[in-house]
Amino acid sequence: MDRRASSEKSTSAADLDGAARAIRLDPLIHERVRLGILSALSANDRLSFTELRDALGVSDGNLGVHARKLEDAGHVVCDKRFAQRKPRSEYRLTTKGRNAFASYLFQLESLIQSARNA
Numbered sequence: 001m002d003r004r005a006s007s008e009k010s011t012s013a014a015d016l017d018g019a020a021r022a023i024r025l026d027p028l029i030h031e032r033v034r035l036g037i038l039s040a041l042s043a044n045d046r047l048s049f050t051e052l053r054d055a056l057g058v059s060d061g062n063l064g065v066h067a068r069k070l071e072d073a074g075h076v077v078c079d080k081r082f083a084q085r086k087p088r089s090e091y092r093l094t095t096k097g098r099n100a101f102a103s104y105l106f107q108l109e110s111l112i113q114s115a116r117n118a
Contacts, residue, residue, distance in 0.1 A: 024107075025104065025107055025108060025111070026100065026103070026104050026107075028069065028070070028073055028075075029075075029100060029101065029104045030104070031066070033056060033058055033062060033063065033066040034066045034069065034070055035104075036055070036056045037052060037056070037063075037066060037067060037070060037076065037091070038070070038075065038076075038093065038097065038100075038101045038104075039101075040052060040055055040056070041076060041091060041092060041093040041097070042093060042098065042101055045092060046079075046090045046091060046092040047090065047091055047092075048088060048089065048090050048091075049063065049064075049067075049088075049089040049090075049091070052067070052091060067091060070097065073097075073100075074094055074096045074097070075093070075094060075096060075097030075100055075101075076091050076092065076093055076094060076097050077091070077092055077094055078090070078091050079091075079092070
């Protein structure tokens with residue numbers, strides 16, 4: 001009976017591994033800071049660099065690198081301007097970014113559902 005239970009477990013694990021391979025999460029979005037940026041921007045029309053940095057608890061350099069990757073992919077836009085002689089960068093999600101984030105969430109939900117059904 002132990003052998004059968006072990007066999008059932010390995011079959012379930014194999015099914016889960018197959019589901020994980022079938023559902024490929026976008027590595028650009030899946031990274032923690034970039035996922036945080038997209039999540040925050042999906043809930044807000046726009047956020048300043050400082051607001052994003054403080055919300056995510058990351059350094060200026062770390063946020064800048066990850067925000068640039070999302071900009072380069074066309075997922076976010078950075079509007080730079082001066083307010084009272086101080087530079088102000090505001091980020092907003094593009095339509096492409098909103099669609100990519102929605103697709104990522106759908107894939108993640110599918111993966112979670114597969115794990116629950118395993």
